[in-house]
Amino acid sequence: MAQSAARVQNRKLRIVAPARLVDELDEDVVVVMFSQVDFRTGRLVELRPVAEQAHAVGALVLCDLSHSAGVMPLALGDDGIDLAVGCGYKFLNGGRGAPAFMYVANRLLHSIENPIWGWLGHAETFAFEAEYRPDSSIARFLVGCPPILSLVALEEGIDLLLEADLHAVRRKSIALTSSFIDLLRQEWDDDAPEILSPLDGRRRGSQVALRHPSASRIVRALSENGVIAEFRAPDIIRFGFAPLYVCYADIWDSSQILKRVTHQVDADRRAARLRRKFE
Numbered sequence: 001m002a003q004s005a006a007r008v009q010n011r012k013l014r015i016v017a018p019a020r021l022v023d024e025l026d027e028d029v030v031v032v033m034f035s036q037v038d039f040r041t042g043r044l045v046e047l048r049p050v051a052e053q054a055h056a057v058g059a060l061v062l063c064d065l066s067h068s069a070g071v072m073p074l075a076l077g078d079d080g081i082d083l084a085v086g087c088g089y090k091f092l093n094g095g096r097g098a099p100a101f102m103y104v105a106n107r108l109l110h111s112i113e114n115p116i117w118g119w120l121g122h123a124e125t126f127a128f129e130a131e132y133r134p135d136s137s138i139a140r141f142l143v144g145c146p147p148i149l150s151l152v153a154l155e156e157g158i159d160l161l162l163e164a165d166l167h168a169v170r171r172k173s174i175a176l177t178s179s180f181i182d183l184l185r186q187e188w189d190d191d192a193p194e195i196l197s198p199l200d201g202r203r204r205g206s207q208v209a210l211r212h213p214s215a216s217r218i219v220r221a222l223s224e225n226g227v228i229a230e231f232r233a234p235d236i237i238r239f240g241f242a243p244l245y246v247c248y249a250d251i252w253d254s255s256q257i258l259k260r261v262t263h264q265v266d267a268d269r270r271a272a273r274l275r276r277k278f279e
């Protein structure tokens with residue numbers, strides 16, 4: 001999408017390593033776009049310094065909250081974030097295909113246009129005027145009718161989160177990911193997969209990413225044993241921890257299953273290598 005937007009606007013898209021985001025800023029940058037939580041490593045970006053440095057060179061900041069909304073308190077206004085987007089089906093529990101969301105800072109509402117002009121974004125939806133006039137509120141970013149059944153499901157997920165205190169949710173999220181990491185470091189004999197996520201809980205989203213050469217086979221074996229993790233090519237295993245309903249016993253059980261299937265996959269790999277040698 002960024003590539004396409006850059007093409008339409010006749011701009012250049014520059015892709016940089018997340019850790020170099022701030023270093024690469026210069027006066028040519030119009031908008032800085034990044035994920036608050038890196039989907040591969042789970043590394044959490046501190047928003048305010050990025051916003052300050054981006055604003056210093058006259059750029060806007062667009063933050064993707066797909067992996068942070070619903071697992072930690074957010075203060076986009078205080079942090080100076082201009083724009084944000086996110087998806088509704090991860091920690092907001094809207095289910096696959098749930099509507100996404102966007103955020104535009106109030107101070108920018110009148111200077112940012114929706115490039116897709118639809119009747120629901122019109123100032124007078126039911127006037128059916130010949131000319132488009134954008135609504136003055138965030139509603140100007142609507143286009144057409146949203147999928148109502150999906151919205152109902154998303155609303156349930158969000159209502160549940162609103163009942164919880166997001167500070168407590170964040171504390172539990174850190175406790176869950178930390179317990180999982182502690183078990184990996186204590187319960188294995190030096191043969192645990194490499195931990196890619198930051199070890200400091202404050203710098204981590206609600207996920208733990210591991211690296212293993214047989215990642216894809218391990219993820220499949222986990223799933224056959226009731227543990228749903230994700231494979232990210234070429235060698236990443238990603239565990240997401242939803243604090244509202246994942247409990248500490250799940251951490252113990254899943255780490256035991258991970259250990260068992262990893263040892264099995266490693267043994268199979270060694271056996272296959274030996275067999276090839278003798279063939």
Ligand SMILES: *Cc1c(COP(=O)(O)O)cnc(C)c1O
Pocket residue numbers: 035039064066067086087088090098099100
């Ligand atoms: C999951 C995810 C999305 C998906 O958004 P849709 O609602 O499916 O468009 C977008 N961005 C990031 C970083 C994601 O992790």
